[in-house]
Amino acid sequence: QFDLKTNEKGNLSIGGEDALELAQRYKTPLYVIDENKIRENYRRLYKAFSQYYKDFKMFYACKANTNLAVMRILEEEGSGIDAVSPGEIYTSLLAGFDPSRILYTGNNVTDEELEFALSSGVRLNVDSISQLKRLSKIPGSEGLEISFRVNPMVGAGHHDHCITGGPLSKFGIMEEEAVDVYKMAQDMGFKPVGIHSHIGSGILDPEPFMLAVRTLMDIAGRVHEGAGVEFDFIDFGGGIGIPYTPEESKLDINVFAKKITDLFKDKLNEYSLGKPTMCIEPGRYIVGDASVLLTQVNSIKQSYRKFAGVDAGFNTLLRPTMYDSYHHIVVADKPYAETTQKIDIAGDVCESGDLFARDRPMPEIEEGDVLAILNAGAYSFSMSSQYNSRPRPAEVLVKDGESEVVRERETFADLFNKQNVPVRLLK
Ligand code: LLP
Numbered sequence: 116q117f118d119l120k121t122n123e124k125g126n127l128s129i130g131g132e133d134a135l136e137l138a139q140r141y142k143t144p145l146y147v148i149d150e151n152k153i154r155e156n157y158r159r160l161y162k163a164f165s166q167y168y169k170d171f172k173m174f175y176a177c178k179a180n181t182n183l184a185v186m187r188i189l190e191e192e193g194s195g196i197d198a199v200s201p202g203e204i205y206t207s208l209l210a211g212f213d214p215s216r217i218l219y220t221g222n223n224v225t226d227e228e229l230e231f232a233l234s235s236g237v238r239l240n241v242d243s244i245s246q247l248k249r250l251s252k253i254p255g256s257e258g259l260e261i262s263f264r265v266n267p268m269v270g271a272g273h274h275d276h277c278i279t280g281g282p283l284s285k286f287g288i289m290e291e292e293a294v295d296v297y298k299m300a301q302d303m304g305f306k307p308v309g310i311h312s313h314i315g316s317g318i319l320d321p322e323p324f325m326l327a328v329r330t331l332m333d334i335a336g337r338v339h340e341g342a343g344v345e346f347d348f349i350d351f352g353g354g355i356g357i358p359y360t361p362e363e364s365k366l367d368i369n370v371f372a373k374k375i376t377d378l379f380k381d382k383l384n385e386y387s388l389g390k391p392t393m394c395i396e397p398g399r400y401i402v403g404d405a406s407v408l409l410t411q412v413n414s415i416k417q418s419y420r421k422f423a424g425v426d427a428g429f430n431t432l433l434r435p436t437m438y439d440s441y442h443h444i445v446v447a448d449k450p451y452a453e454t455t456q457k458i459d460i461a462g463d464v465c466e467s468g469d470l471f472a473r474d475r476p477m478p479e480i481e482e483g484d485v486l487a488i489l490n491a492g493a494y495s496f497s498m499s500s501q502y503n504s505r506p507r508p509a510e511v512l513v514k515d516g517e518s519e520v521v522r523e524r525e526t527f528a529d530l531f532n533k534q535n536v537p538v539r540l541l542k
Contacts, residue, residue, distance in 0.1 A: 116361045117404070117443060117489055119450045127407075127450045127487050130513030134409060134447040137518060138485045141509055143411040144427035146496050148180075148521065150188060150514040152405035153492075157192045160355075160400055163368045167376035168393050174218050176353045176398030177203050179493040184512050184521040185402060186210035197353065197396040201231045208235060218350070218396075220264055220311065221246075222286055229253055240264050240311050240350075242287060244296060251303045261300065262309025262350070265293055267330035273317030273356065274438040280314035280327065287312065293334050294341035307344050310335050313352025316399065319363060321371050327351065328378050336386030350394035351375070357403045359490055360441045399493040406492030408432055408508075409447065412484045413463070421458045423480045428462025428469045430502040432488060432495050436468045444472060447485040452478035460486070464503050496522075504530050 120128040127134040130149040137147055157173070165171040174195040177186060181203065186196075187210050195216040196207040207217050214236035221228060222242045229250050232239055240262045241247050250256050265288055270281035279286050288296050300307045314327045328351055338344050358365055379393055410427035434440040444460060446452060454476035462469040471488060480486075499507050506525030511518045 116358065119445065119489075121450060125449060127445065127447045129407060130518070131516030132513045132518050134407070134487055135485055137511065137513070138409045138411065138447065140518075141511055141520065142524065143409050143485065144425075144431050144508040145409045146406050146491060146508060146510040146522075147409060147518075148182065148185060148402075148406045148492065148510060148512045150184075150405075150512055153185060153188050153402055154192060156401045156405065157189060157194060160368060160395075160397060161192075163372035164376060164393070164395070166369075167373055168379065170390060170392045172348070172392055172394045174216075174350070174394060174396045175401055176396045177207060178497060179398030180402045180406075180495070181206050181497055182510055182521055183210050186212070189401070194401075195394075197398075198237065201228050204232060204235055204237055214238075218262075218311075218394075220313075226253070233259075238262070238309075240309070241300075244288065244292075244299070247296070247300055247303070247305075251305070257304050258306060260306045260308045260347075262307065262311050262348070263288055263293070263296060263300075264311045264313070265290060265331065265334055267312045267314065267327050267334065269314050269323055269327045269330055271318045271320070271323035271354070272315030273440070276438060277316040278314070279316070279352075280312065290330070290334055294338055297338045297342040297344050301342060301344075307342075308347040309350060310338065310346060311350040311352065311394075313396065314354060316354050317356040318354045319356040319358070319366055321366065321374055324351070324354070324371075325374060325378060328375055329382070332379065332382030332386070332388075335388060336382065339386055339388055346388055346391040348392040348394050349379075349388075350396065353396040353398050353400075355395075355397055355400040357399055357490065357493075359443065361443065401493075403493035404490050406490075406495065408488040408491040408495065410486050410488060412480055412482055412486060415480065415482055421456070422461050423458055423477075423486075424461050424463065425471070425486060426463055427471075427488075427508070428464035428503070428505070429466070430464055430500050430505050431462070431508055432471070432491055433498045433500075434494060435471050437498075442471065442491065443489040444475065444477070445487050445489070446478055446480060447487050449478060450487070454478055463505075501525070501530055506530060 217237040220240040270278035429436040509524035510522040
């Protein structure tokens with residue numbers, strides 16, 4: 116299911132590198148990123164859609180993983196970027212993306228952030244009337260081509276926190292106001308050329324996507340008819356899930372792409388919308404399975420339950436604690452060993468919620484073993500913190516049996532970076 120490779124020693128092999136050797140060489144906890152997997156994922160997804168609709172673009176949702184090396188790889192592959200903050204715009208520019216390939220979808224943005232986005236030349240995807248009005252006051256915004264994020268009243272996701280469409284969502288303009296908002300933008304002198312929705316994240320069922328595509332296309336049709344907007348692009352956002360548990364299965368991406376593009380083309384005809392660029396914004400699908408987190412078992416403890424304590428925590432990988440997410444875990448020197456026990460795998464943060472797994476079937480584990488936490492490429496390092504004053508881990512990139520550090524492990528000094536204890540507080 117998880118396509119784990121082993122080498123002649125029986126150890127987990129990532130990008131041709133021995134996971135145990137990587138752990139020894141670079142220490143743990145360690146994120147290991149497999150370059151080829153990122154490229155394969157990007158190409159598979161791009162091909163799936165573009166075979167059915169030529170004018171197709173992908174905007175990598177870089178919030179999933181903003182490592183500069185990862186961003187460079189995707190720049191080379193020809194991706195665009197979905198950026199949600201000035202920091203992500205800055206990172207994308209630094210990684211070499213032309214501003215025209217960056218779509219900025221901010222929410223609850225400040226005027227300063229709008230100014231930054233405008234001056235960097237990226238494309239703006241407007242989330243609210245407030246944002247539109249404030250944008251119109253910024254010099255240089257006259258005649259700007261913009262798009263709107265619309266809430267299609269469909270939401271889906273692996274957890275409530277990850278549902279971004281529907282009545283509870285803070286994102287986008289309302290479906291009912293769409294025509295008026297596009298007209299308002301035109302009256303202000305903007306040139307609205309795009310429409311966007313993103314319904315949630317971690318979706319393995321094609322149905323909610325289909326519903327969102329249908330709804331967004333109907334809205335686009337009304338906006339075209341009611342406000343005369345000619346769409347250059349229609350963007351369905353991200354959200355394509357990957358299997359995290361052994362029981363889940365992958366989306367058949369070709370079948371999925373065919374369904375979506377068929378519906379898209381039907382709706383283009385129905386509303387005479389011409390041939391706009393079709394866009395999606397995948398994050399997880401591109402990078403999710405391309406990394407593992409290596410962590411060493413530092414203590415085995417038999418308390419009221421049996422615990423394997425490791426040297427990573429929710430400061431390193433938050434998803435299990437934040438969303439109760441399942442991440443498959445294997446022992447690096449015997450990834451296919453039979454499971455013989457159920458054990459809790461706990462981190463080193465001083466909180467009870469710091470668990471990577473509860474009652475997880477595992478083979479025998481000893482202190483010193485290295486565990487590989489799989490599918491740690493998306494929303495993993497990017498959601499890490501220094502909580503408990505623990506420096507963030509290193510990241511290495513592996514490819515064809517070679518590895519290179521792409522982010523150094525933080526040191527204690529990084530914990531105090533930018534802090535200042537005022538002299539007046541010192542005795
Ligand atoms: N586009 C927009 C506007 C988004 O907000 C997101 C994700 C994406 C695209 C990419 O979604 P993806 O293809 O990766 O599902 N921290 C959570 C996920 C939050 C996603 C937020 N928005 C997690 O760890 O599961």
